[in-house]
Amino acid sequence: MQRTNFGQMACSIARTLDVIGEPWSPLILRDVWAGLSRFDQLQADLQISRKVLTERLNHLVDQGVLERRPYDNRPRYEYHLTVKGAELVDLLMVMAGWGDKWLAGEAGPPVLYRHHACGEISRADLRCAHCGEPMHAGDVDLLPGPGAAV
Template structure:
């Protein structure tokens, strides 16, 4: 038996907290399928070819975390569909950014397997993470991190934290 997965829910890092919510690749792929328009358990199961118990567990978790809503669509027998909530729809740009990275580093010579079409301007496009202040692309060589207002006061003076964020 493998040890329980550690919880990152209380870590002072939004990346770790996001990993804690999503947990694994299946959750991200379920969100992708929901973005594609799939809503029903059997549709998810057929598209992803995952074990039914695993799918049920991941859907339950996504509903509990508020990324999906479970809605009754048939009463006899009771059947439910799963819809993206506002929180779930807000994850779609993350999926687009993941696709952009995969297109650059993992796609073959034939190119991107899926194209995102921006309906507002009627162009095929790709995700680009840009600075919210100046609009310039954010790249690793031009980004540093700093403690935000939500960083726990009790951790701010620790030497390992100071090394991570440098001195201010």
């Protein structure tokens, strides 16, 4: 089956989904962020087929969100987040916050986040880059940008 290419759409959400819009990619990024960097570690944690993991890793490297680094004389690699990939993890932290609020149930969130700067347990929070105030869907107007489709 041919995969739809969302990368050519004049929509930043569609373009982002072209990079991480299938279920395995965000989970691979989560695992790499958490410190699992080798193929066998990722495969064991995710219980994903080797073929699918290879395809997803290649895609994430091609998209510039992961980089390969050799770790022995054989062609074996570790995977590390690039700057672009680390910014995608910020998006995943926001997604996790939504999941914690709406899907965690009585057990509560499966992961807590300790902020390095203050040492407190916290959560990701969307704020306006200009004024610093909270910024949510109801707080903005959508306007055509310079890259809008004509």
